[in-house]
Amino acid sequence: MTGSEFEKAVRSLARAIWDAEPGAGAPTYVDGLERDCIIETADVTYYIECTTQRTLEKLKSDSGKMISFKTREERRNRLVKLIFVTLEEPTADQVQYGKERSIAVLSLAELGKRLLDAGQYLNLRVNHPFGSATDPKTDSNQTWTLNYEPVAIRPNNSTIDSLSVKNVAQELTNKRIICLLGDFGMGKSLTLKEVFGDLRTSYFKGNIEYCPVLLNLREHWGQDDAYEALERHARRVGMSSPQQLIRAFNAGRLILMLDGFDEIASVAWEAGSSIRLRELRKAAVALVRAFVVESRNKCGIIIAGRAHYFDSHDELRESMGLRRDDLFLSLGEFSEPEAQRFLERIGYSAPLPAWLPRRPLLLAKLAADGTLNLLLANTDVEPARAWDLLINAVCDRESRIHRSHLDPQAIRRILELLASTARTKPDGFGPLTEDEVAEAFREIVHAYPDDKTRPLLQRLPGLSARNAQTGDRSFIDDQILDALRAGHVIEHVISPYANNLKAHLWKHGLGPLGASLAGTRLSHDIQPTQFIIAAREAAIRWNAPTLAADVLLTFPHAHPALDELNCDGLKINAADVDTLDFSDTPIPTNWELTEATVGTLVLGDSQPQGVKVTGCLIQQVIGCSTEYDLPPWVEGCYITNFDTQQQTNASIVADPSIPGPLRVLLTILRKLYLQKGSGRQERALSRGLDPSLRTFVSNVLEIVDRHRLAFPVRLSGITVWQPLAGRRSRVSAILTSGTSSTDSAVREVMTIQ
Known part of the structure; x- marks a missing residue:
C-alpha cells in the first residue's frame, strides 16, 4: 500500500467510525502546518496523523504540532483526542512515547477495530450455518469429518480453464463483483465456505484489510434493504454491536458473500403471464440488487445461486443489477479425472x-x-x-x-x-x-x-x-428425486380412479429419468389405452395437469416399439413439464398443451400429427435457432432460449464444409448431450440424415462406444444409446470446435471413408 493509499484508507475509516460527512477529514492547514485528518463531532475533535514509517523520529516530529493543536483547541473549550496511525504494528517505543503525551498510537488494523471488531465477527460466523453446506457423513454444519475441495470453478466466456478458491478470494479483494452459478448439489455453499475461510485466514494474518461477511439469503425473506439485512445478520451470529457491520460496509471495509439468491423468496407463475413472472423474480431479488448497487466500486461481492432460477442470462443480469463485465463463474459436474481424484x-x-x-x-x-x-x-x-x-x-x-x-x-x-x-x-x-x-x-x-x-x-x-x-x-x-417421483406416477397409471396423491398441488414435472423408470416398470403389464385413461383422469377428474403430462410422457418408455401414441384429443392446461421431446418414438399425437411451463421443448425431424402447444412459457427450444423457425403447431408461446449454442442438427447436416462422418458424429452427440434425456433409440440417431450420411452411422457409433462418449443398452428388444456422466465438458468441446477439434474420437471419425 502506497503512502497516499494508506492515508486515504485512514480517512475513510475515520469518517465511518465517527459518522462524518463525505469529504470530512481531508488534509488541511492549521496555523500554517499541514494536518493529515481532522474530524469534528458535536463533543470531540479527533486529530489523526499517519505514517508508513516504523521510526520513533516520525512520531517525535509530528507530536509537537499535534500537542500545540490540542492546546489551541482546549482554549476554545473543545475536547481533543490525538491519534497517531501506523501502517504496520507500532513499535514499543512509539507506543510508550505516545502514551506519555496522551497520543494514542494505533496500527491501521487497530483503528479498524474501532469501526468493526472483525475478530469477534469472524469467530462467531464460523459457528453459524453456511447455507446448505453440511458434512455429508454427519449432516452437521458445525463439525466436519469429510473435508473435500469444491469442484473446479469455471469462468463463463473465458479461455481460462478454471479458478481456484484463492483466485476467487483475490478477485474479491480487488473489489470484483462475482456471480457464482450452479445447479443443486454442485457445491455452491461449500465453495463460498472455502472462499470465506481463505479470506478469514488472510485477514487474521494481516494480509488483507477487508473482513469477509457471508449471509444466507434464505434467512432474509421479505427484506429489500441492504443495511437492515446486515443488522439482522449481525444479530443472528451474536455480535454485541450489530451497527458495526453497517458502518464497516459504508467504509468499504467488507467483502460481501451472499449465498442462495434463488432461496430468498418463492415465486409462483400465474398461467399465461410470463411478463408478470419476470417482474416477480426481479422483486424477489431486490435485496441482492441493493447489495450490488451499494457495493460497486466500494467492496468485493460474490452472489451464488442456481442459474435456472432465471429464464436467461440477460434476465439474471438485469434483475440483480449486474453488468456484462462482472465476473460470472459456474460450478458443473466433476470431469472424470476430477471425480476419481475426489473419490x-x-x-x-x-x-x-x-x-x-x-x-x-x-x-x-x-x-x-x-x-x-x-x-x-x-x-x-x-x-x-x-x-x-x-x-x-x-x-x-x-x-x-x-x-x-x-x-x-x-x-x-x-x-x-x-x-x-x-x-x-x-x-x-x-x-x-x-x-x-x-x-x-x-x-x-x-x-x-x-x-x-x-x-x-x-x-x-x-x-x-x-x-x-x-x-x-x-x-x-x-436424479434421486426424479427416480423417486416415478413411484406415484406408476401408482396412478395402475389405479387412475383412486387418486389420493394431492397431485393438483404439484409444481414440478417428472424428468426424463423418472419417466424412463416409470415406463420401464409399467412396460410388461399395462396396455397403451391405460395410459390415455390415466392421463385423462388426471387432467379432468383430479384437476392434476402435471400428473397428466407425466403419464403422457411416460408412455414412450413403456412401449418404445410403437411408432406413435394417439391421445384422442386430450387437452392439458397449466401443467409443469420438464422435457417435451418429439425427437424419438413413439411420438404423442392428437393432444394439446396450453398455458404450461415447459423446461425444454425438443423438436423432431417431422411434424407430430394433431399436436398443439399454445400459450406456454418455454425455457429452451432445441431444434430451431429463432422464433421464425418454429413449427406452426407451437403458437403464442413465450420462449426464453433458442438452440444457438452450437449449430442445430439441420444446419450441421446441410453444411458441405464438414466431412460427412463428422456431421454424423456431431448430430449424434447433440441428440445425446444437448437434449436433456435418458437416452436415444438407435434408430432415432439416424433420423434427419440423408441416405448418403446414414451409411456412416454404424461406424460412427462404434467409435462413440470405443471412446466412451456413450454406451448402448438393450430395452424391450430395442437398442438405446445413453450419455455418459462426466463426459459433457468433453462433448461440449467437440461440438464447439467442430472440424478444428483435436479430440481422439474426432480424429478417428475423420478417417472413415
Missing part, C-alpha cells in the same frame, strides 16, 4: 458406473454412508433401471442398519411420498419439515413414529439437513 481422497478407488452423475454433493453423500460400495463399477446399465436397483438396495440397507421393523419397501414408499411432497415446494427439493416427514411415515405405516423409527427418519437416504435449527430436510440430488 481417491475419501478412500474409493474403483471406477464409477457410467450412469452415475459426477456431482460433488451426491458423490460425497454416497461415499459417506457407504452406498458407493453397493454400486457395480464398470457395468453399463440403463440409468433408470440402475437407479431403481440402487434405491431398493439403499432402502434394504437402511432397514437392516436401523432395525426399525420397517421393511425396505415401506422405506421406499415413504421416500416416494416425500418426493411428491417436494413437488409442492417452490424449488422442488424441499424444505421438508419434521412434521411432513412424520406425516409421510404415518400415511405409509398407519402409525406415528416411535423411538425405534425416529433415528431412521432423521437419516432417510437421499435427504440431507437443510436447516439444523428447525430440522428441515431436502433431497440431495435431482
Whole structure:
C-alpha cells in the first residue's frame, strides 16, 4: 500500500467510525502546518496523523504540532483526542512515547477495530450455518469429518480453464463483483465456505484489510434493504454491536458473500403471464440488487445461486443489477479425472458406473454412508433401471442398519411420498419439515413414529439437513428425486380412479429419468389405452395437469416399439413439464398443451400429427435457432432460449464444409448431450440424415462406444444409446470446435471413408 493509499484508507475509516460527512477529514492547514485528518463531532475533535514509517523520529516530529493543536483547541473549550496511525504494528517505543503525551498510537488494523471488531465477527460466523453446506457423513454444519475441495470453478466466456478458491478470494479483494452459478448439489455453499475461510485466514494474518461477511439469503425473506439485512445478520451470529457491520460496509471495509439468491423468496407463475413472472423474480431479488448497487466500486461481492432460477442470462443480469463485465463463474459436474481424484481422497478407488452423475454433493453423500460400495463399477446399465436397483438396495440397507421393523419397501414408499411432497415446494427439493416427514411415515405405516423409527427418519437416504435449527430436510440430488417421483406416477397409471396423491398441488414435472423408470416398470403389464385413461383422469377428474403430462410422457418408455401414441384429443392446461421431446418414438399425437411451463421443448425431424402447444412459457427450444423457425403447431408461446449454442442438427447436416462422418458424429452427440434425456433409440440417431450420411452411422457409433462418449443398452428388444456422466465438458468441446477439434474420437471419425 502506497503512502497516499494508506492515508486515504485512514480517512475513510475515520469518517465511518465517527459518522462524518463525505469529504470530512481531508488534509488541511492549521496555523500554517499541514494536518493529515481532522474530524469534528458535536463533543470531540479527533486529530489523526499517519505514517508508513516504523521510526520513533516520525512520531517525535509530528507530536509537537499535534500537542500545540490540542492546546489551541482546549482554549476554545473543545475536547481533543490525538491519534497517531501506523501502517504496520507500532513499535514499543512509539507506543510508550505516545502514551506519555496522551497520543494514542494505533496500527491501521487497530483503528479498524474501532469501526468493526472483525475478530469477534469472524469467530462467531464460523459457528453459524453456511447455507446448505453440511458434512455429508454427519449432516452437521458445525463439525466436519469429510473435508473435500469444491469442484473446479469455471469462468463463463473465458479461455481460462478454471479458478481456484484463492483466485476467487483475490478477485474479491480487488473489489470484483462475482456471480457464482450452479445447479443443486454442485457445491455452491461449500465453495463460498472455502472462499470465506481463505479470506478469514488472510485477514487474521494481516494480509488483507477487508473482513469477509457471508449471509444466507434464505434467512432474509421479505427484506429489500441492504443495511437492515446486515443488522439482522449481525444479530443472528451474536455480535454485541450489530451497527458495526453497517458502518464497516459504508467504509468499504467488507467483502460481501451472499449465498442462495434463488432461496430468498418463492415465486409462483400465474398461467399465461410470463411478463408478470419476470417482474416477480426481479422483486424477489431486490435485496441482492441493493447489495450490488451499494457495493460497486466500494467492496468485493460474490452472489451464488442456481442459474435456472432465471429464464436467461440477460434476465439474471438485469434483475440483480449486474453488468456484462462482472465476473460470472459456474460450478458443473466433476470431469472424470476430477471425480476419481475426489473419490481417491475419501478412500474409493474403483471406477464409477457410467450412469452415475459426477456431482460433488451426491458423490460425497454416497461415499459417506457407504452406498458407493453397493454400486457395480464398470457395468453399463440403463440409468433408470440402475437407479431403481440402487434405491431398493439403499432402502434394504437402511432397514437392516436401523432395525426399525420397517421393511425396505415401506422405506421406499415413504421416500416416494416425500418426493411428491417436494413437488409442492417452490424449488422442488424441499424444505421438508419434521412434521411432513412424520406425516409421510404415518400415511405409509398407519402409525406415528416411535423411538425405534425416529433415528431412521432423521437419516432417510437421499435427504440431507437443510436447516439444523428447525430440522428441515431436502433431497440431495435431482436424479434421486426424479427416480423417486416415478413411484406415484406408476401408482396412478395402475389405479387412475383412486387418486389420493394431492397431485393438483404439484409444481414440478417428472424428468426424463423418472419417466424412463416409470415406463420401464409399467412396460410388461399395462396396455397403451391405460395410459390415455390415466392421463385423462388426471387432467379432468383430479384437476392434476402435471400428473397428466407425466403419464403422457411416460408412455414412450413403456412401449418404445410403437411408432406413435394417439391421445384422442386430450387437452392439458397449466401443467409443469420438464422435457417435451418429439425427437424419438413413439411420438404423442392428437393432444394439446396450453398455458404450461415447459423446461425444454425438443423438436423432431417431422411434424407430430394433431399436436398443439399454445400459450406456454418455454425455457429452451432445441431444434430451431429463432422464433421464425418454429413449427406452426407451437403458437403464442413465450420462449426464453433458442438452440444457438452450437449449430442445430439441420444446419450441421446441410453444411458441405464438414466431412460427412463428422456431421454424423456431431448430430449424434447433440441428440445425446444437448437434449436433456435418458437416452436415444438407435434408430432415432439416424433420423434427419440423408441416405448418403446414414451409411456412416454404424461406424460412427462404434467409435462413440470405443471412446466412451456413450454406451448402448438393450430395452424391450430395442437398442438405446445413453450419455455418459462426466463426459459433457468433453462433448461440449467437440461440438464447439467442430472440424478444428483435436479430440481422439474426432480424429478417428475423420478417417472413415
